[in-house]
Amino acid sequence: MAYRETDLVRQRKVAQKSGLLHAAETLVREGGFGALTIQAVAEGAGVGVGTVYRYFSGKDELATEVFKRATTREVAAVREALSGPGGAATRLAVATEVFAQRAFSAPKLAWALIAEPVDPAVDVARLQYRKTYTALFETVVANGVATGEFAPQNPGLSAAALVGAMAESILGPLANPVCNAETIAALRLFCMRAVGAQC
Amino acid sequence: MAYRETDLVRQRKVAQKSGLLHAAETLVREGGFGALTIQAVAEGAGVGVGTVYRYFSGKDELATEVFKRATTREVAAVREALSGPGGAATRLAVATEVFAQRAFSAPKLAWALIAEPVDPAVDVARLQYRKTYTALFETVVANGVATGEFAPQNPGLSAAALVGAMAESILGPLANPVCNAETIAALRLFCMRAVGAQC
Numbered sequence: 001m002a003y004r005e006t007d008l009v010r011q012r013k014v015a016q017k018s019g020l021l022h023a024a025e026t027l028v029r030e031g032g033f034g035a036l037t038i039q040a041v042a043e044g045a046g047v048g049v050g051t052v053y054r055y056f057s058g059k060d061e062l063a064t065e066v067f068k069r070a071t072t073r074e075v076a077a078v079r080e081a082l083s084g085p086g087g088a089a090t091r092l093a094v095a096t097e098v099f100a101q102r103a104f105s106a107p108k109l110a111w112a113l114i115a116e117p118v119d120p121a122v123d124v125a126r127l128q129y130r131k132t133y134t135a136l137f138e139t140v141v142a143n144g145v146a147t148g149e150f151a152p153q154n155p156g157l158s159a160a161a162l163v164g165a166m167a168e169s170i171l172g173p174l175a176n177p178v179c180n181a182e183t184i185a186a187l188r189l190f191c192m193r194a195v196g197a198q199c
Numbered sequence: 200m201a202y203r204e205t206d207l208v209r210q211r212k213v214a215q216k217s218g219l220l221h222a223a224e225t226l227v228r229e230g231g232f233g234a235l236t237i238q239a240v241a242e243g244a245g246v247g248v249g250t251v252y253r254y255f256s257g258k259d260e261l262a263t264e265v266f267k268r269a270t271t272r273e274v275a276a277v278r279e280a281l282s283g284p285g286g287a288a289t290r291l292a293v294a295t296e297v298f299a300q301r302a303f304s305a306p307k308l309a310w311a312l313i314a315e316p317v318d319p320a321v322d323v324a325r326l327q328y329r330k331t332y333t334a335l336f337e338t339v340v341a342n343g344v345a346t347g348e349f350a351p352q353n354p355g356l357s358a359a360a361l362v363g364a365m366a367e368s369i370l371g372p373l374a375n376p377v378c379n380a381e382t383i384a385a386l387r388l389f390c391m392r393a394v395g396a397q398c
Contacts (some may be wrong), residue, residue: 041275116320124316130367154385157368162388164367165360168329172359190360193350195375195394 017047017055024066025109032112033122058159060119067122070113071129077102079136088144089197092162095140096191099166100184107174114167114174133163141195151196162191204295216254218244223265224308231311232262232321238288242372265376270328274335276301287343291361294339295390298365299383306373313366313373332362340394350395361390362383 023044025092027035038059042049056062081095103110112118113129138149143149173183222243225232236260241248253259279292302309311317312328336358343349365386372382 018338077289115326117326118320119319120316123322127314127316134367151388153388154381156371157382157385158389161364161368161386164363164365165393166363168333168366169356169360172355182353183356186356187360189350189352190357191392193395194364194389196392 003014003074016045016047016051020047020052020055020062021069023072024062028063028070029106029109032108032116033066034116035117036063036066038062040091042144043153045133050078059109060121063119063123064125067113067125067129069124074099074102074113075129075136078133078168083141087149087196088140088147089149089192091138092140092144092189092195093188093192095137096166097184100170100180100187103170103174104177104180104184107177111171111174115171124133130160130163130167134160136163144197149197153195162194170174206386213296215244215246215250217260219246219254220268224269224293226271227262227265227311228305228308231307231315232265233315233316235260235262235265247398258377259320262353262375263320263324266324266328269308269374272325273298273301273312274328274331280334283338286348287339287346288347288348288391288394291336291339291343291394292387292391294336295349295365295387297382299379299386300370302336302369302373302374303379310370310373316368320397329359329362329366338359343396344392348396357394363395364389 021043024036024041026044027037027040036059038049038052038056041062046054052062054066055169077098078095079099082091084091084094086094095171103114115128115149119157138155141150141158141162142155146153169187169190170183173180206374208225219240223235223240225243226236226239237251237255240261242253244251255264257318277294277298280297281290283290284294285293293372302313311363312325333355337354340352340357340361341354344351344354368389371384372379
């Protein structure tokens, strides 16, 4: 009996922490990390402030957790696009579109993840997130160079450049999301030209 | 006489503040913003800690001032390269090389300016710095599109993408600065292909 009870407590804790993170991400989706406060998370999750502190040391840890959860999802979507059917050029084009479309579907969240000035702990996680993206893009660039679809180039450098290009160029359009289809097409073409894809 | 004395005091203050900023930048060149402390700045400038606080409210203000001074210089160098002789393709190529060469000549400082996790106040200045760069590059891209040197494209989006590409792709090489000439050439070619320059 004792074991089963402990199990239940553990499950409830996992569920409660997940609920807090969900409430926290909802705040970031609406107003960026600037809207994330322990008080607002407690209200959003329908618990007391003390309960939030039972799971997180403070706002910075909560922000870092929200960042990691959200970016893990974004990276997974891009990874899936890059492992889809077709040659390297097709997969790179689709991944670029997936990145941009997802950003436009939650512009405040995308801005918060990419560029919002925030605690250094989130900046540290951001550098890691960009490295993870770069590793994914390096594989597809190397693949395209090997098959002759792309120009000869240093795949690692080009991959980092693509990640930087995508992140930086989406920021302006995210602040004023009109003509999203044109922005996405322009970004795709930039990336295709940048790797020297035959289009 | 009173007026002349006030003038002298003012001059001395300007000189002292400039000396403190010089000492602060020297620390950042050697160890990034992480090496910047009020104590170390005071020691470097040969003054007491209290004197530093007479000019700066604290470390964050000092870091932001160092950031602004250093990036103003970097932006001026790139602006000069972009206003040099030759067509848009030549000027963009030279500007890319100037950016990268300057970064390699002070790799710790470049890393600190571009990506070191640091106080949000510096992040705010970073966003402004990238906007300033983007505006410079937008002019040369628009110029190249107008003369037919570059492919038709949205100059604002491409300019932001170039700035992001340059910043992100230099980070890895800055951490391990070998074969800098190859890195610079690779970055230049990436940017040239990205705008669809005839090379």
